[in-house]
Amino acid sequence: MPVFRLSKQVLFPPPELAEESGLVAVGGDLSSERLIAAYSRGIFPWYGEGDPILWWFTSPRLVLFPSELRVSRRLARYLRTTGIRVTVDAAFSEVIGMCADIRTDTRRETWISTEMQQAYVRLHDLGYAHSVECWSDGGLVGGLYGVALDRVFFGESMFSTISNASKIGLIHLVARLRKRSFQLIDCQMTTQHLLRLGAREITGERFSDLLRRYIQSTAPDGNWNNDTKKNS
Secondary structure, eight states: OOOEEEOSSOOOOOGGGOOTTSEEEEEOOOOHHHHHHHHTTTOEEOOOTTSOOEEEOOSSEEEEOGGGOOOOHHHHHHHHHOOOEEEESSSHHHHHHHHHHHHHHTTOOOOOOHHHHHHHHHHHHHTSEEEEEEEETTEEEEEEEEEEETTEEEEEEEEESSTTHHHHHHHHHHHHHHHTTOOEEEEESOOHHHHHTTOEEEOHHHHHHHHHHHOSOOOOOOOTHHHHHHHO
16 A cells, blocks of 8 residues: 655544554644644654654554553652652653663664654744653753643653663653543553553553544643643
């Protein structure tokens, strides 16, 4: 089947038409409108620097149901004694920049190009993209970012410069999502790290069904840092 090539219109083919690899479309842009339309269908951009924009719908799909998060006893003890401070939406640009830098420094291919960073910062400014930051001795030592639509959080990337920092960020994220009645976290790619924390694979068909159930609105939910201020 030929790959769907995007035009100026914000339209995507049905996810079930994706190739076996998960590739569903090529081209288009990273406008906020297009990104929101993609995520609402479970489609995400992933491509190398200098390549055309590639859009993916992978199956099986790794997801984490907030109620299924698993925290080991060892990690729970660490959480009670660590001096790491956690914030939300306090340093989005820094988090996405660190996610890109960490992958480059470790010589792993990064898809978080300057163009990609700018696109997600725009989503953050609009109230769609959010970050969790982990601080130690005044410095950023871990964090993650993603996109929130109604009751689904689409995780994009995380980083850690010290042991367990990204896990602490994820645990904090899950606690916040549960308070906000979120039902699903899209983890995209399967990793042993996330499987140990309770994530599991589901079929693409099941994933689409869950998105239809849990995304009834694509209105932004604003800056989560405001919640922290209200509750402080």
